[in-house]
Amino acid sequence: MNHPTVLSSRIRLARNYEDLPFDARQPGVSETVISRTANALALSGEDKGFRLLTVASLDAAQRSALAESHLISKDLLNSPDGAVLLREEDAVSVMMAEEDHLRIQAITPGLSLDESARRCFQVEDALSRNVRFAFDPQLGYLTSFPTDTGTGMRASLLMHLPMLAHHKQMGSVAQIAAKVGLTARGFYGEGSEALGDVFLVSNQVTLGRTEAEIIATVTALGEQLTGMEHDLRDHALREQRLATEDRVGRAWGILTHARLLPLREFYSLWSSLRLGALLGLIPVSLDRLDRLPVEAQEGHLRGGADPLPEGESLDAARSRRIRALLKAS
Amino acid sequence: MLCEECNTNEAKFAVTMNINGETCLRHLCPDCMRAMNASLQGGNVAGMLSAILSAITSRNGATPRSSGVKQPQEPIPDITCPKCGTTFASFRKTGRLGCPGCYEAFRKELQPMLQQIHGRVQHAGRRPLESEEAQRTRSRQEELTRLMQQAVLLEDFETAALLRDQIHALATEGGAEA
Ligand SMILES: [Zn+2]
Ligand SMILES: [Zn+2]
Numbered sequence: 001m002n003h004p005t006v007l008s009s010r011i012r013l014a015r016n017y018e019d020l021p022f023d024a025r026q027p028g029v030s031e032t033v034i035s036r037t038a039n040a041l042a043l044s045g046e047d048k049g050f051r052l053l054t055v056a057s058l059d060a061a062q063r064s065a066l067a068e069s070h071l072i073s074k075d076l077l078n079s080p081d082g083a084v085l086l087r088e089e090d091a092v093s094v095m096m097a098e099e100d101h102l103r104i105q106a107i108t109p110g111l112s113l114d115e116s117a118r119r120c121f122q123v124e125d126a127l128s129r130n131v132r133f134a135f136d137p138q139l140g141y142l143t144s145f146p147t148d149t150g151t152g153m154r155a156s157l158l159m160h161l162p163m164l165a166h167h168k169q170m171g172s173v174a175q176i177a178a179k180v181g182l183t184a185r186g187f188y189g190e191g192s193e194a195l196g197d198v199f200l201v202s203n204q205v206t207l208g209r210t211e212a213e214i215i216a217t218v219t220a221l222g223e224q225l226t227g228m229e230h231d232l233r234d235h236a237l238r239e240q241r242l243a244t245e246d247r248v249g250r251a252w253g254i255l256t257h258a259r260l261l262p263l264r265e266f267y268s269l270w271s272s273l274r275l276g277a278l279l280g281l282i283p284v285s286l287d288r289l290d291r292l293p294v295e296a297q298e299g300h301l302r303g304g305a306d307p308l309p310e311g312e313s314l315d316a317a318r319s320r321r322i323r324a325l326l327k328a329s
Numbered sequence: 330m331l332c333e334e335c336n337t338n339e340a341k342f343a344v345t346m347n348i349n350g351e352t353c354l355r356h357l358c359p360d361c362m363r364a365m366n367a368s369l370q371g372g373n374v375a376g377m378l379s380a381i382l383s384a385i386t387s388r389n390g391a392t393p394r395s396s397g398v399k400q401p402q403e404p405i406p407d408i409t410c411p412k413c414g415t416t417f418a419s420f421r422k423t424g425r426l427g428c429p430g431c432y433e434a435f436r437k438e439l440q441p442m443l444q445q446i447h448g449r450v451q452h453a454g455r456r457p458l459e460s461e462e463a464q465r466t467r468s469r470q471e472e473l474t475r476l477m478q479q480a481v482l483l484e485d486f487e488t489a490a491l492l493r494d495q496i497h498a499l500a501t502e503g504g505a506e507a
Contacts, residue, residue: 021413021428099425121455129465133457134429139443140452142429146439147446149432151454168357168365171333172346172378175353181448192336208449228378 002286003110004278005226007158007198010070010107011116013124014100014143014152018134022144024097030081033101036131037094041085044126050094054083064299070107075099092119094127100144100152102127111222113155113215140207150207155218157201158187161225162275163232165197173225181205182221188267188293196267196293201225237279248276256326261319266296288325295321332358334365410434470499 085094091107106119134142141152186194251272338358415427477492
């Protein structure tokens, strides 16, 4: 079920209404976008399971938790007039009044861009029975940034690439990806950091290629990187067994015994631990490990079923949560 | 300049790698340089990287893009979108357009930029009209199927057969289109 390197697949479609300005902060725009979209979905009869949440109605922890689970974008988090139609059961969301009027998004586990695309197009088809999206025969779907016009689609893979990062190869990978219209960049952290050796691989080019071509190209890069990681993992076990076991064992020791765990340190240890699981060095399932990067973040620590006791620091709460999740395995 | 791999140390080396005829320029610090060289002796990473490039380019005939096309510095034309009032000058500053109408107003000026970003300037892929038609066919099919199941339940087999023929007709129509 869990993929060795691809944590999740994500499709995002940018769509805009032809009669409204892109900027949702202009008077009346966000209200119109939200009510028109919610009505269109209800009229289509495919609104089952969707909840309408406005950004303003959520408290800080709820908002961060949704962003940490990747169900809404950071951009939406910063749009006070924004809202989302959310179908949590299969991670489908329609973000409204973000940079574009609509960002239709679906996230599926492992390497499964076709499935995430299918879910997005189903929602888009339902909406387009009752609304008209801005479209030009030459330029495709019109978006607020010309970098997204055409299909308006971003296909992304969230990948864990500890060996390529260890061997300092991600810079070369990024340059090669750029030559074929793709990007590969660090996902967690600031600027060009790649905490936890987690990278987002996406298409940069949106105009002049069909959705199927874009998905095939991103998938091809995902498969190639997976193959390289596999070979380098084999190599590490063959040629550097002791050093690799040491790295994994140290990570396991700290994550299961530390009492204060800063986020940056967590990411780096988690990456070693996941590598150890793939090499069969520790008996923790990927299913469990792949939940940790989300559970370790502030919104999840503050909110949720097991909220932060008063006076406990985030680093203390994080170590407690991680210990509990690892012990249960 | 900071090292591209660790983003911490000062880059001391500029390494040019030739991968499948494509040149990559890397800026690295001594530590990362050592880590990269060590791995190049162990596993053949450069060979794997060139395999990436050929695997991706062979699919869908995606050609490597020529990078670094310089646009000639031309004076910024004085145009305003009649629908939303956004000027071309303000778009050049922010990168963001004002409304869908801007694409029509700035069509000529946007071409070279779109060519540079995407390498192509003719849309391929989904169109709103197609998806609407497909959608209509599908929902009609679903409705007919529901009616047919109802008829079967009511043991009205004559109506059910009629509906089944209609569903078949719809399906072959859709198939001929695709
Ligand atoms: Zn470095
Ligand atoms: Zn405009």
